[in-house]
Amino acid sequence: MRYVLDTNVVAALMKGDPTVVSRLRAANKTAVYLPQPVAAEIAFGLARLPSSRRRARLDEAWRALSAEIPRLPWTDEVSEAFGRIKAALERNGRPLDDFDVAIAAHAVAQGASLVTFNGRHMGRIPTLSLEDWSEPAG
Secondary structure: OOEEEOHHHHHHHHOOOHHHHHHHHHOOHHHEEEEHHHHHHHHHHHHOOOOOHHHHHHHHHHHHHHHHOOEEOOOHHHHHHHHHHHHHHHHOOOOOOHHHHHHHHHHHHHOOEEEOOOHHHHOOOOOOEEEOOOOOOO
């Protein structure tokens, strides 16, 4: 199984959430990826924080995490998946934010499961496989 991490999961990893850290450690390290839109959202979140010990801890956690988990580039396949997903959501009257669609498109293009805490929201995308790491593996 291949996994693409959503922003909320990366934020939990940066904060050291023990359940999410355990799930990541149990996964095959060569099968876990960060899509570029998640990197952008994390960069934005960090940039808007005032200088503080908290920001320094999160910056350090982000550098460590991003050094270990490979990035997924935005390819033509991702662009095509983005277009299909966004059009289908709009046709159904249930659009999502472009960043959410972009993150989902990376997972779809890779044939991977999106690891997210927001399954209800991302579950609007019928072609997207979801996994929630907020609970221990059973």
